[in-house]
Amino acid sequence: MINLNRRRTLALAVGGTALATQLPAVLRAAERQAALRYPLRLSANENPWGPGPAARLALAAAIDDSCRYPMESSARLLAAIAAKENLSADNVAIGSGSAELLNVLATGWCARKRLVSAWPTFNQIHTMAASVGADIVHVPVDAALRHDLPALDAAVNGNTGIVYVCNPNNPTGTVVPAAALRDFCKSIGERALVVIDEAYLDFADPAATGSMVELVRSGANVVVLRTFSKLHGLAGLRVGYALARPDLIKKIRGPHLAIPNGAGLAAALASLGDQPFMQTTRETLLADRARITSACQALAIECTPSQGNFLFMKTGLSLEEFRNRMRAERIEVGRPFEPLLDWCRVTVGTTAETTAFITALQKIKETRA
Ligand SMILES: Cc1ncc(COP(=O)(O)O)c(C=O)c1O
Numbered sequence: 001m002i003n004l005n006r007r008r009t010l011a012l013a014v015g016g017t018a019l020a021t022q023l024p025a026v027l028r029a030a031e032r033q034a035a036l037r038y039p040l041r042l043s044a045n046e047n048p049w050g051p052g053p054a055a056r057l058a059l060a061a062a063i064d065d066s067c068r069y070p071m072e073s074s075a076r077l078l079a080a081i082a083a084k085e086n087l088s089a090d091n092v093a094i095g096s097g098s099a100e101l102l103n104v105l106a107t108g109w110c111a112r113k114r115l116v117s118a119w120p121t122f123n124q125i126h127t128m129a130a131s132v133g134a135d136i137v138h139v140p141v142d143a144a145l146r147h148d149l150p151a152l153d154a155a156v157n158g159n160t161g162i163v164y165v166c167n168p169n170n171p172t173g174t175v176v177p178a179a180a181l182r183d184f185c186k187s188i189g190e191r192a193l194v195v196i197d198e199a200y201l202d203f204a205d206p207a208a209t210g211s212m213v214e215l216v217r218s219g220a221n222v223v224v225l226r227t228f229s230k231l232h233g234l235a236g237l238r239v240g241y242a243l244a245r246p247d248l249i250k251k252i253r254g255p256h257l258a259i260p261n262g263a264g265l266a267a268a269l270a271s272l273g274d275q276p277f278m279q280t281t282r283e284t285l286l287a288d289r290a291r292i293t294s295a296c297q298a299l300a301i302e303c304t305p306s307q308g309n310f311l312f313m314k315t316g317l318s319l320e321e322f323r324n325r326m327r328a329e330r331i332e333v334g335r336p337f338e339p340l341l342d343w344c345r346v347t348v349g350t351t352a353e354t355t356a357f358i359t360a361l362q363k364i365k366e367t368r369a
Helices: 004-014 016-027 029-033 053-062 071-085 097-109 124-131 150-153 179-190 213-217 246-252 263-270 274-298 319-326 351-368
Strands: 092-095 114-118 135-140 162-167 195-199 222-229 238-243 312-313 343-348
Touching: 004 071, 016 263, 029 053, 029 213, 029 222, 029 246, 053 263, 053 274, 071 092, 071 238, 071 263, 092 097, 092 246, 097 124, 097 195, 097 238, 114 124, 114 150, 124 135, 124 162, 135 150, 179 213, 179 238, 213 222, 274 312, 274 351, 319 343, 319 351
Parallel strands: 114 135, 114 162, 162 195, 195 222
Antiparallel strands: 092 238, 222 238, 312 343
């Protein structure tokens, strides 16, 4: 249902006659995105269904405020996130994407210290930590491509700044069960800061894993990271956030965090309340993820039980060859994740994109057989 005040705000934003043509376009966005636009981008774990209707309306309305610094929008989003998580505003820091927060964590906690993480994993924090002289320890995932918690624990020494856990893990899609992760965080937290990256948690089965935000509530030495780039479909607007104890948030906010952009803050705030968009998007992406899993099974392609909006598959070709073959079908798939160079990460796109990917996968497999 469209809120009439929002309609009016949008009318002011786009001007009287433009409204007639602009408004339906805004609201038919998902429909338009069902059309295939080549090359298909299944390489960056974005959500092609976004932004949702509420975020689109908020973005249009934010045009007028773009001449202002976004202090009020920032405070509003902080308050909304805090209320949703049963925390207070001083438990929340907003960043230009969670990537900026990972950079700030690396510089604040890892300079000339040790960074411990699973490998392969999302490597933003590693890149920045390396630039400030960190000793980076990669702990290989186990045979099922899951985090090896005892090995991660054993890698922590007296000079460890951060233990980074991406849950679900990018690129493997595997998760650590909530109870085991909670115990791990409590134990490691006495020796180092634990950063739990929950960028993809919205796509996970709640029976398989869960958020570590309750540890923030109980004052543990833990930072939980979230982003509006995935389920909310706002990757281009660069809004992410950290949840942690007030003393940790104070240090994260420190002198290096940029002021996020106002349009992004407005869209994020609106999206946070857009339950129908989140639910439909999640259901659609999970159904298409299941279709890709079934196609892999039918083609005897090994594929992890991914809990993210992407899949990690062993295609039977080197990644380089598989990427080239997919490029010939005008489909872009994921980058290399060392040392698993015969595996490929594929992002779940729209339903039409998923069908196109499965067709291409079948063709590649058949022409190889
Ligand atoms: C695990 C993980 N964390 C964080 C990010 C960064 O997201 P953003 O900076 O868009 O919030 C990504 C991006 O793909 C990711 O995969």
